[in-house]
Amino acid sequence: MNTNFMGLDESVFPGEYRDCDGAIGARLVVRPFHARQNARQNDQYAGMGFGIELAVGMQILPRLILATRNAHKTAEIRAMLAGEYEVLDMGAFPECPEIQETGVTFLENALLKAEGVSRRVNGWVLSDDSGLEVDALGGSPGVWSSSYGGQEGDHARNNTRLLREMQGIRERSARFCCTMVLAKEGQERAHFSGTVEGRIIESLCGEQGFGYDPLFVPDGYGKTFGELGGDIKNRLSHRARALAKVVAYLTGLPDSP
Numbered sequence: 001m002n003t004n005f006m007g008l009d010e011s012v013f014p015g016e017y018r019d020c021d022g023a024i025g026a027r028l029v030v031r032p033f034h035a036r037q038n039a040r041q042n043d044q045y046a047g048m049g050f051g052i053e054l055a056v057g058m059q060i061l062p063r064l065i066l067a068t069r070n071a072h073k074t075a076e077i078r079a080m081l082a083g084e085y086e087v088l089d090m091g092a093f094p095e096c097p098e099i100q101e102t103g104v105t106f107l108e109n110a111l112l113k114a115e116g117v118s119r120r121v122n123g124w125v126l127s128d129d130s131g132l133e134v135d136a137l138g139g140s141p142g143v144w145s146s147s148y149g150g151q152e153g154d155h156a157r158n159n160t161r162l163l164r165e166m167q168g169i170r171e172r173s174a175r176f177c178c179t180m181v182l183a184k185e186g187q188e189r190a191h192f193s194g195t196v197e198g199r200i201i202e203s204l205c206g207e208q209g210f211g212y213d214p215l216f217v218p219d220g221y222g223k224t225f226g227e228l229g230g231d232i233k234n235r236l237s238h239r240a241r242a243l244a245k246v247v248a249y250l251t252g253l254p255d256s257p
């Protein structure tokens with residue numbers, strides 16, 4: 001028998017609670033008793049004609065608020081923290097103004113985002129500033145990865161420009177970098193970084209992931225992040241490595257979320 005997290009028979013209580021990260025669920029069900037008799041023997045409502053069930057379930061997870069508007073980052077971080085943290089992003093706080101990323105390092109921008117958002121939102125805020133550093137291009141696009149092609153967040157243009165800049169270059173080593181800042185009440189509490197080394201290939205490969213993933217082959221693999229998919233990427237990426245340090249830091253902290 002499949003049971004949900006409340007230990008309730010899924011055939012009787014189908015699915016309502018499956019996705020409720022840190023949420024409280026309540027449900028009232030009225031249905032003819034013969035349907036319930038089929039589902040469960042010893043039905044206390046058998047013979048009443050209708051059964052009324054009230055189920056209240058509670059699963060509270062600690063909450064992290066991501067200072068990002070990049071849905072791909074959120075999806076990756078949410079997948080990596082599944083079952084451990086409830087993960088929200090700026091989509092849940094439409095009143096929060098966009099933070100200008102005026103820094104020239106990943107840390108400066110990550111600080112601006114985490115502290116800026118945590119001045120306006122209660123709770124633990126986590127920012128992610130990340131990008132691709134290509135050795136043959138002197139570390140570009142780096143902090144400017146998101147707008148490398150001329151338009152903020154246009155991944156297709158970014159990849160087109162990267163391929164153009166790399167034409168004829170044999171030395172293709174590169175790394176993804178990620179710096180995360182944890183902040184609360186407008187103040188940084190800690191920051192952590194992660195990198196993953198690899199190389200840039202000569203044409204796009206793979207549909208998964210986002211950004212430069214179809215051009216980046218991590219060391220030790222023969223395929224791009226775009227081909228390898230989330231399960232592998234989330235084990236070795238720059239983001240996974242920074243996030244592991246965040247989680248280790250939060251675990252056991254007296255005021256951890």
Ligand code: ITT
Nearest residue numbers: 068069070128129130131132145146210211212213
């Ligand atoms: P937020 O500032 O709202 O978090 P953003 O996408 O603007 O979103 P960044 O300023 O940190 O975030 O820029 C990150 C860019 O770096 C991203 O748009 C991609 O071009 C690239 N990038 C970062 N991580 C990546 C990854 O895992 N895979 C592919 N490209 C990545």
